[in-house]
Amino acid sequence: MNIIVILFPLALGLGLLGLGAFFWCMRSGQYADLDGAAWRVLQDDDAPVRPRSGEGERA
Amino acid sequence: MAAQDLSVFVRHRDGGVASMELAVDGIRCAGCMQAIEGGLAREPAILGARVNLALKRVSVEWREALLRPEAVVEKLAALGFKAYPFAPERQEDGAAAEERHLLRALGVAGFASMNIMLLSVAVWSGNSGDIDPTTRDFFHWLSALIALPTAAYAGRPFFESALRALKAGAVNMDVPITIGVVLALMMSVAETWNHGRHAYFDGVVMLLFFLLIGRYLDQLMRRRTRDLAGNLAALKAETATRLAADGSATVMPIAAIAPGDLVLVRPGERICVDGIVETGRSELDQSLVTGETAPVVIGQGERVHAGTLNLTGALTVRVEAAGQGTLLDEIDRLMDQAVGNRSRYVRLSDRAARLYAPVVHTLAASTFLGWLAWGLPWPEALMIAVTVLIITCPCALGLAIPAVQVVAASSLFKRKTMLKEGDALERLAEADIAVFDKTGTLTLPEPDILNPEALPAERRAEIGALAAASGHPLAQALARALGAPPSAGNVHEERGQGLSVGEGDDERRLGSVAFCGAQAEAAMVAALHPGASLIAYRHGSFRTVLALGQALRPQARETIAALRRAGLQVAILSGDRFEAVAPIAAELGVTELHAGLMPGGKLALLDQMAADGHKVLMVGDGLNDAPALAGAHVSLSPVSATHLAQAAADIVFLGESLAPVADALTIARKARRLMLQNLAFAVLYNAVAVPIAIAGLATPLVAAVAMSGSSLVVTLNALRARAAREVRT
Structure with a gap:
């Protein structure tokens, strides 16, 4: 049963890590624009941007 | 054209960096987002641009020395987007901080409930098996270690609210929650101390978690509404031409105009400040303010109000108030009276809470006394009473209404309708009489051509150009309807007759029927459009x-x-003359109409209807409607309405169409039905769970299952509404 003494702090630590990550997300404003983030992931940031290039591809 | 000045919207940071927030019209997709961010990024002076797609806003940062704020707007215009700068409100900051606090509390409660559940599941399965009491105590102490700080942090919104209510001598939903949480924690600690089998740490934290979800949804909706209202104000993009002491004119956003400034109002412009006329004479269309459509002559020393349309002459106005608008004393007094009427409404959730709190407290107390009388020792009786408190705790009640409100509000927003008050949906659903203002509400705010078939497309431009050259109110209205720029031609104006341009056969005339010799046509048109x-x-x-x-x-x-x-x-309630209201009413088939009403008269009629037991839905847009809008059971106003009317309305709809009024009613009724369903479910749940708890059979496991189950059902029920609605669109 001694294994519990190690496992529970470990589980708690992981949980706290998640909580910390959540706070960090909040602080860096990642919940400010939930709609935009869904689209941003599809953007080719490394490709040269042409103005209004997304318009045609949208259909 | 005078220069634009947007400096009032710019925020200055260290190192010569300036930033500005803009509401942008027409951001719809990722392509627009990329176009804006990419397009602005190519400008060397601009340090960064970030689009917020949910709010349709862009925040831009640039090197102050290299760029003027107006240039940012021009850059966006060159990319194909109309942008309107706006100053984020101060008051918003407090609400945003509260929302962040709630989200943080929600995160902590979520973390804690998951971890405690981890321990609790072990205890539950161990309790039915052969768990070592030492291990169980260890698990319970660990749970306590997580639960106590969590409750202290995540429970604060409820504790504070309960304290506020108790100080004010009232009882709200948070009072039983607070008592339940505190007692359950104390009992659980005592139980753990005495090596007991059951501890309710998991139940308490999960309760807080679910309640915080409901609280957060509520807050989220309010913030969203406020943000959209901010965008709306920016999209109106009201500007005024300010005259400096040296006579130079600058076009300023209305937010930058201060009382005491001198403002120039050209013919054809809408006045957007309240003030006193310094120089000039003109006729004003005051229909937005009084409902009266006939122009009113105004001269030096007289008072003008925001929302009126300047028709014939240029005016300089000494500003008394801008943006918010001052009020006629009469309207001010009526507003106070009207708001008093409104505050009598009790929200559905508050009504539920009013019933709920005493019932639960009585149940818990009688359970305790009952078990004592039965001969149970007091710690055990108290434990059972606390279980009753936990089991009945209103997870489902707390979620029932906010969840539906959020879903319904987003559905309304898709129909270009914005909810300003969360409880407006409940009130709208109850309405049984709809009262409309005429001018600007049933009709469009600007005069329009009623018989477009009489206007051949190829002649639009020449008629428009001729009309734009005149200062006559009717010609001005025609020019605005045709959207024509003034012509540079040699136009003669004969006072009271009309305009003419050209000679002989090529002469073109625009004016009175006699001036153009068109009596025959006029008789026909007049018969069709009285x-x-x-x-x-x-x-x-x-x-x-x-x-x-x-x-x-x-x-x-x-x-x-x-x-x-x-x-x-x-019914139609109008400030206009009876002769102007009657044809509109006849066209719509409305028989109940009241014309020539003063603002006080409208409010009095509404009060009369309320006294007859009606729930009045008021739709209006003018300053004269504001008291009625504030006093009605529920009120809607179009986006073209005056500031005051919009502020008084519960719901604002965009666009020219009146259809959102009926849509909003349908959605509100559906939402109310779902709220009632959810409340009924919560009651049903309690009817099943409470007897179990009173009998002393509820273990922490039963509490956990019941709580999460009921919350899930209620949330799913709210979501079901959205799916059904989207199919129909």
């Missing part, structure tokens, strides 16, 4: 007569019919 103003045009042998008047909003007829089908009576 009450409209006629304006005639002649070019050689071509003659036509245009009827100008206030056209009905698109879908006005269908909306009135839909409201009737929904079982509402329809």
Whole structure:
């Protein structure tokens, strides 16, 4: 049963890590624009941007 | 054209960096987002641009020395987007901080409930097996270690609210929650101390978690509404031409105008400040303020109000108030009276809470006393009473209404309708009589051509150009309807007759019917459009007569019919003359109409209807409607309405069509039905769970299952509404 003494702090630590990550997300404003983030992931940031290039591809 | 000045919206940071927030019209997709961010990033002076797609806003940062704020707006215009800068409100900051605090509390409660559940599941399965009591105590102490700080942090919103209510001598939903949480924690610690089998740490934290979700949804909706209202104000992009002491004119956003400034109002412009006329004479269309459509002559020393349209002459106005608007004393007094009427409404959730709190407290107390009388030792009796408190805790009640509100509000927003008050949906669903203002509500705010068939497309431009050259109110209205720039031609104006340009056969005339010799056509048009103003045009042998008047909003007829089908009576309350109201009422088939009403008269009529047991839905846009909007059971206003009317309304709809009124009613009724369903479910759940708890059979496992189960059902029920609605669109 001694294994519990190690496992529970470990589980708690992981949980706290998640909580910390959540706070960090909040602080860096990642919940400010939930709609935009869904689209941003599809953007080719490394490709040269042409103005209004997304318009045609949208259909 | 005078120079634009947007410096009031710019925020300055260290190192010469300036930033500005802009509401952008027409951001719809990722492509727009990329176009804006990419396009602005290519400008070397701009350090960064970030689009917020949910709010339709862009925040831009640039090097102050290299760029003027106006240039940012121009850059966006060059990319194809109209942008309107706005100053984020101060008051918003407090609400945003509260929302962040709630989200943080929600995160902590979520973390804690998951971890405690981890321990609890082990204890539950161990309790039915052969768990070592030492291990169980260890698990319980660990749970306590997580639960106590969590409750202290995540429970604060409830504790504070409960304290506030108790100090004010009232009881709200948070009082039983607080008592339940505190007692359950104390009992659980005592139980753990005495090596007991059951501890309720998991139940307490999970309760806080679910309640915080409901609280957060509520807050989220309010913030969203406020943000959209901010965008709306920015999109109106009201500007005023300020005259400096040296006589130079600058176009300023209305937010930058201060009382005491001198403002120039050209003919054809809408006045957007309240003030006193310093110089100039003009006629004003005050229909947005008083409902009266006939122009009013105004001169030096007289007072003008925001929302009125300057028709004939240029005015300089000494500003008394800008943006918010000052009020006529009369309206001010009426507003106070009206708001008093409104505050009598009790929200559905508060009504539930009022019933709920005493019932739960009585149940818990009688359970405790009952078990004592039965001969149980007091710690055990108290434990059972606390279980009753936990089991009945209103997870489902707390979620039932906010979840539906959020879903319904987003559904309304898709229909270009914005909810300003969360409880407006409940009130709208109850409405049984719809009262409309005429000018600007049933009709469009600007006069329009009522018989477009009399205007051949190829002649639009020449008639428009001729009309724009005149200062006559009717010609000005025609020019605005045609959207024509003034012509540079040699136009003669004969006072009281009309305008002419050219000579001989090529002469073109625009003006009174007699001036153009179009009596025959005029008689026909007048028969079709009684009450409209006629304006005639002649070019050689071509003659036509245009009827100008206030056209009905698109879908006005269908909306009135839909409201009737929904079982509402329809009435018109107008400040305009009876002769102007009657044709509109006849066209819409409305028989109950009251014309020539003062603002106080409207409010009195509404009060009369309320006294007769009606729940009044008021739709209006003018300053004169504001007291009625504030006093009605529920009120809607179009986006073109005056500031004060919009501030007083519960719901604001965008666009020209009147259809959102009927849509909003349908959605509100559905939402209310779902709220009631959810409340009924919560009651049903309690009817099952409470006897179990009173009998002392509820273990922490039962509490956990019951709580999460009921919350899930209620949330799913709210979501079901959205799916059904989207199919229909």
